[in-house]
Amino acid sequence: MKHMKQIRNLSAVCLLTVPLALSGCGLFGSESAAVDPPPGEVEAQMLEVSGTTELDSGVFAPVAPEEKEAVADKDAKAAAPAEAGERTTVFLEDGNGLLAPVSLSLPKGESSAMLKDSLTALVSKGAYASSLPEGFQGVLPAGTEVKSVSVDKDKLAVVEFNSAFNDYDPLEERKILEAITWTLTGQEGIKGVQLWVEGKKLTEMPLLGIPLDRALTRSMGINLPKHGTPLMNSSAVTVYFSAAAPDGVHQYYVPVTRFVPAGEEPLKAALNELIAGPESGNGLEMVMTQETVLDSVKAGQNGVVTVSLTDDMFADSKNVPNEFLESVVLTVAQNAEDAPVQIRLNGKETVTGSNNIDYGKPVSAPEYVNELPL
Structure with missing residues (x-):
């Protein structure tokens, strides 16, 4: 296995970088079903709660060319995805039809330009197609042009596309919204997204009519299960499973x-879903054994979440597979506002991964997930 990249210490919290080279086969076998759009009533309710009044300014339009520089300086500074030479994360479709975060290097530019580039990377056969890892592709229709991206005082990213944006497969409609929303809201300072096409604000998607009357946020979910449950009786959580890259060597998280x-x-609830494992047919792999038990989840006064697990397969809590531990870290971060986590396994406070990192000490999710080779 490939060693972890260098770890930065942030006070008592270590910044964990996800390792790349892991076994191509699943830890405990691969569960493998296509992810269909949720039922109509679930769709409507998820999108209804995905925005807030503060985010949806209603009349806020894409910034005219002469205004872009001023807006970038005033409102979008906090939304800059990365310094020159660093990386940013975009959500691409993998070979199983799922959206996954992928870390890419983009050209140097101002914050607004880099936001445009991050969306341009989502264009099928677009300018950055050759820069994507093997097995991944963008979901925006070929020929789509990102005309502008601006960020208002309410941290709403307003995106304007050209008319080619409308030329998509209807079955991809929700996936397109998820890719755009999760890519932009992953940038610091952006909480929601509003879409425009050729100077006109979209109130619904052009083909299937998914409503866009509210700002899109991550509460819309991603890679929803084939069979949804009405939201009146349920709530949504997001968990991270692993999958093998086409080269059979590298592993990535979805x-x-x-x-x-x-x-x-x-x-x-999220951690119990992680233990339950992925649905069949989507290429995702079990990250825990069927014997794994969640004993407790506690949030400390210092903000660190302590996750206590039991699994007899790793009785000494040493050389535990990275996928097991890192999926816990990513899942906690996703559902607890990026909180750091420390893991207890079989009652032991030292929990060493196969990357020689002690997850018994506080670690946080990586700044860039899935740094895969081209």
């Missing part, structure tokens, strides 16, 4: 939204 009974504590 977020999946699950519905759980309403009223359950989100972190505990």
Whole structure:
């Protein structure tokens, strides 16, 4: 296995970088079904709660060319995805039809330009197609042009596309929204997204009519299960499973939204879904064994979440597979506002991964997930 990249210490919290080279086969076998759009009533309710009044300014339009520089300086500074030479994360479709975060290097530019580039990377056969890792592709229609991206005072990213944006496969409609939303809201300072095409604000998607009357946020979910549960009886959590890259050597992580009974504590529910494993047919792999048990989840006064697990397969809590531990870290971060996590396994406070990192000490999710080779 490839060693972890260098770790930066941030006070008592270590910044964990996800390793790349892992076994191509699943830890405990691969569960393998296509992810279909959720039922109509679930779709409408998820999108209804995906925005807030503060985010949707209603009349806020894409910035005219002469205004872009001023807006970038005033409103979008906090939304700059990366310094020159660093990386940014975009959501691309993998070979299993799922959206996954992928870390890319983009050209040097101002914050607004880099936001445009991050969306341009989502264009099928676009300018950055040759820069994508093997097995990944953008979901925006070929020929789509990102005309502008601006960020208002309410941290709403307003995106304007050319008319080619409308030329998509109807079955890809929700996936397109997820890719755009999760890519932009992954940037610091952006909480929601609003879409325009050729100077006209979209109130619904052109083909299937998914409503866009509110700002899109990550509460819309991603990679939803084939069979959704009405939201009146459930809530949504997002967990991270692993998958093998086409080269059979590298491993990457994929977020999946699950519905759980309403009223359950989100972190505990998310971790139990992680233990339950992925649905069949989507290429995702089990990251834990069927014997893994969640004993407790506790948030400390210092903000660190302590996750206590039991699994007799790793009795000494040493050389535990990276996928097991890192999926926990990513899942906690996703459902607890990027909180750092420390893991207890079989009652032991030292939990060493196969990358020689002690997950018994506080670690946080990586700044860039899935740094895959081209």
